[in-house]
Amino acid sequence: MTVERILPTEEAYELLGLTREIAQGELAPQVARYEQKGEFPRDILRTIGRAGLLGLPYPEADGGGGQPYEVYLQVLEILASSWVAIAEAVSVHTLSCFPVAAFGTERQRKSLPEMLGGELLGAYCLSEPQGGSDAAALATRAVREVDEYVVTGTKAWITHGGRADFYNIFCRTGGPGPGGISCLLADAATGGLLPQAPERLMGLRSSAPAQIVLDGARIPADRLVGEEGGGFRIAMQALDAGRLGIAACAVGLAQAAVDYAAAYAKERTQFGKPIASFQGLGFMLADMATQVSAARALMLEAARLKDAGRPFSTEAAKAKLFATDVAMKVTTDAVQVLGGSGYVNDHPAERWFREAKVLQIVEGTNQIQRLVISRSLTRD
Known part of the structure; x- marks a missing residue:
């Protein structure tokens, strides 16, 4: 398409x-x-x-x-x-x-x-400690009391946790399954909304996500976004677009790694000539560049579908899957091109390698993306 x-x-x-x-x-x-x-x-x-x-x-x-x-x-x-x-x-x-x-x-x-x-920074609270990929099974509960919802539970891996000014809280207002989930908009100052200490990450350390504990947090009923029970649909629609954002992050990261590795290979000499002139390494660089171009094309094609108002969910899953896998492969190869220099933090290649890994996990793991794509191929 x-x-x-x-x-x-x-x-x-x-x-x-x-x-x-x-x-x-x-x-x-x-x-x-x-x-x-x-x-x-x-x-x-x-x-x-x-x-x-x-x-x-x-x-x-x-x-x-x-x-x-x-x-x-x-x-x-x-x-x-x-x-x-x-x-x-x-x-x-x-x-x-x-x-x-x-x-x-x-x-x-x-x-x-x-x-x-940008005066107000937002956070998206969907994942939970025991419910990452299975978002429909979330356990955080909101009970209606007159003109408030009283919310209890824990959200996990929340980017901007403790830094955000507003939080989208996906919580259970009804029975089990996706139909029992609603979305509440909470201010950071909400009593009982308790950000925990930032996680200590392998990469993206300046991102510093954190758990959000909701200990009887009282959120006004007029902060319900959409209708009660409509939260899962809101979450999934948002994630379709969010996956394209992560694909773009992966493409930018991978392109930086290609550019840095190529520049290094032109300057680094062994056996009297630049290492870029050796076919084994030159072909590696060629494959890296080709993979990044392919990932970018897939990402932009999905974006054009979205801009045209056409279905793009499956194409977004493909773009997120491919671009983040490419980022992991390309940053691994960039470390290899730099050799020992790639393994020290004097050069950014080792940081890019660590950062690429998390992109295969956030906004739906790449195993979930494969599930989305495979189901689209076999759906009547």
């Missing part, structure tokens, strides 16, 4: 140019320090928000950038080529704005300009 490509506008080209300036001038010089310290870059995200990069795929009338998804994903790719955790933060925030943007009441939607402008 293909759609005709619509060429980006002059505004979009300027936007991509601005993103490159920010990525190269603001992000690249700071990433190593933040990642080493495991420090969350909240001020940098505010800067990115004020540059208009935190609400790109949403309508201008709501405070967004009014850009097609095809352009938004290219922005994420550029950001990821300098700092993957920043690109992932933009992707997660964009995902977190979706419930209110698509299903929110008029009163809830009044917060959209601050959300999309």
Whole structure:
């Protein structure tokens, strides 16, 4: 399934140019320090928000950038080529704005300009310690008491946990299964909403996700997003788009690894000539570059389907699966190209290798993506 490509506008080209300036001038010089310290870059995200990069795929009338998804994903790719955790933060925030943007009441939607402008940072609370891939089995429960929901449970692996200003809480208001799940919009100051200590990660250390404990948290009933029992549908629609965001992060990461490995191979000499001239290594670089181009093409094709208003869920799963597997393969090969230098943190290849791994897990593991794709092939 293909759609005709619509060429980006002059505004979009300027936007991509601005993103490159920010990525190269603001992000690249700071990433190593933040990642080493495991420090969350909240001020940098505010800067990115004020540059208009935190609400790109949403309508201008709501405070967004009014850009097609095809352009938004290219922005994420550029950001990821300098700092993957920043690109992932933009992707997660964009995902977190979706419930209110698509299903929110008029009163809830009044917060959209601050959300999309980046003054308010969002978190998406779906996963739980015992329920990652099986989202329909979540156990966090919300009980209606007059004009409030009293929410009890624990959410896990929450990007921006403890840093966010608003939280989408997916919780059980009814019986078992997807039909019993609702979405509540909670402020960070909600009593009983208790962020835990940040997780200590192998990669994306500046992202610092955390568990969110809900200990009798009282959320006003008018913060129900959509209808009661409609939360699972909201979550799945958001994840379809979110998977494309992670694909873009993977492509940007992989492209950075290819560029760095190729530059190193041109400068590093052995046996009197650059190692890039040896066929075994040159062919490795060629395969790396080809795989990244293929991943980018798959990602953008899925984005064009979304922009055209056509079904894109399966294509998003394909893009997320392929792009993140490519990122893992390409960063592994980049370490190999650098040899011993690739294994020390004087060079970024070892960091990219660690960061690529998590992209195969978040927004639905790649095993889940294969399940989505295989079911689409056998569905009547």
